[in-house]
Amino acid sequence: MDLYSTVLAMTNETLVASFVAGDSYPDVWIRDLNTFITMASGANPQTDVRNALNGFFDRQNATSGEVPDGYRPNPNATSPNEPPPLQWPSCTGDTPDACKNNVETDQESSLVSATRQYVDYFDDIGFLAEHITQLELALNFLANYRTTDTYNNLIWGGTTFDWGDCQAEDEVQDCRILEPASHRAIDVYDNAMYALALQDLIYLESLLNRDSSIYQLLHDDLRSDVRKYLWNDDTQKFTNHLYLEEQAFDPSFDEDLVYYHGGTTIAMLAGFLTNDEVAASYQRMKDNVKLAGGEVTVGLTMYPPYPSDLTTKMMGEYTYQNGGDWAWFGGRTVSALAKLKFCDEAREALQPMLERVVVNNGFYEWWGKDNTPNGSSTFHGSAGVLGLAIQDVNDNC
Structure with missing residues (x-):
């Protein structure tokens, strides 16, 4: 069995009978489910996949459209009764039902995109008709609660490490929750996810005429707003954080010397970059991998990482979201390259990610600079995106 077939078989085995994020997580997370629902649909009964999505629709705020991050799949738990916007507890692992890390702004977008994948896989138009208004309401939440007059349609969140869901500042009490010490900012990851969700909603609306x-x-x-406010022609990269008030870091630190891999990848998928810009962005990622040393891949969250003395003490340099290496995003880089017909580049980027899955017999959450695995060994997001990356290479190359 070749490497691609071996990892695909491992993906299917990992995603059977569970929709939580991984073996160390008790909750189903929508930002994770969105990245493995297609592969999970091939490994589970349709009813189980539908029920996983319904867990979010059942808990969505019927007035604002806000969607939680995650929920505990406990048949004895009760759903919150119409929680007001931004009032779910943070996802600490011990909340009894729904929770939300509201510094991130990808939950509503993720529900729309996950629903599109489910509908595509099972051709379940009845499910779509039942929930189309809720999908519209979810994206309306972003327009109503996460935009400002200054930057038009761009949505904001807390100051996080690229796509991360933990604030970078050490002075916040709970890094997952917006609070007075938070620094509101706009980044490309949230807005690229929003754009992908809008594309998916337009498609789903067409299925119902x-x-x-x-x-x-x-x-x-x-x-247009992303290109106007976030893309920098001089540096050929996206601005890391466009702050709505004061910036999060000491002004002596030039934050835009840090290059975000994950947000750039989602921008590729969203169509924010030309083919020439995609080629240059991938070359920048490859250069960063060499500069980082060790044995990292393009799944590196960023390079260089934020200096330890400027950030939360829980994330030193090259750890977790501050420079960890995540196949959860590296696999999406491969998919973007394959879909845009950068086939040699896609295969090149994919190979080391698949090799370490086999060598370590697991889809670990993230990898250290020295190629050591960390976190859940059955991280469903990694399994899902690597499975899709293989399929995208096979289908497009």
């Missing part, structure tokens, strides 16, 4: 012109206009304006 519904008018999606308002969402098409919003998508086009969002794309």
Whole structure:
């Protein structure tokens, strides 16, 4: 059995009968489910996949449209009764039902995109018709609660490490929750996820013969705003954080010397970059891998990492979201390259990620600079995106 077939078989085995994020997580997370639902659909009964999604629809705020991060799949638990926006508890691992790390702004987008994948896989138009209004409401939440007049359609969150869900500042009491010490900021990851969700909603509306012109206009304006406010032609990279008030770090530190891999990858998938810019971005990622030393891949969250004396003490340099190496995003880099017909580059990027899955017999959450595995050994997001990356290479190359 070749490497691709071996890892695909491991992916299917890992995703059977569980929709939590991994073996160390008790909750189902929507940002994770969105990245493995297609592969999980091939490994589980349709009813189980549908129920995993319904866990979020059942807990969505019916007034604001806000979606939780995760929920505990406990049949004895009760759902919150119409929680007001931003009032779910943080996801500490001991909350009895729904929770949300509201410094991140990808939950509503993730639910829309996960639903599109489910509908595509099972052709379940009835499920779509039942939930289409909730999907619209989810994206309306972002427009109503996470935009500002200053930057038009761009959505904001807390100051996190690229796509991370933990604030970078050490002075916040709970790094997962917005509070007075937080620094609100706009980044490309959240907005690329939003754009992908708008694309998915437009497609889903077409399946029901519904008018999606308002969402098409919003998508086009969002794309324009990303290029206007976040893309820097001089440095050929996205601005890390466009702050709404004061910045999070000492002004002597030039934050834009840090290059975000994950947000750039999602921007590729969202169509924010030209083919020439995609090629240059991937070359920058390859250069960063060499500069980082060790045995990292393009799944590196960023390079260089934020200096330890400027950030939360829980994330030193090259650890977790501050410079850890995540196949959860590296696999999506491969998918973006394959879909855009950068086939040699896609295969090159994919190979070391698959090799270490086999060598270590598991889909670990993240990898250290010295190629040591960390976190859950059955991280479903890693399994899902690597499985999709293999399929995308096979289908497009």
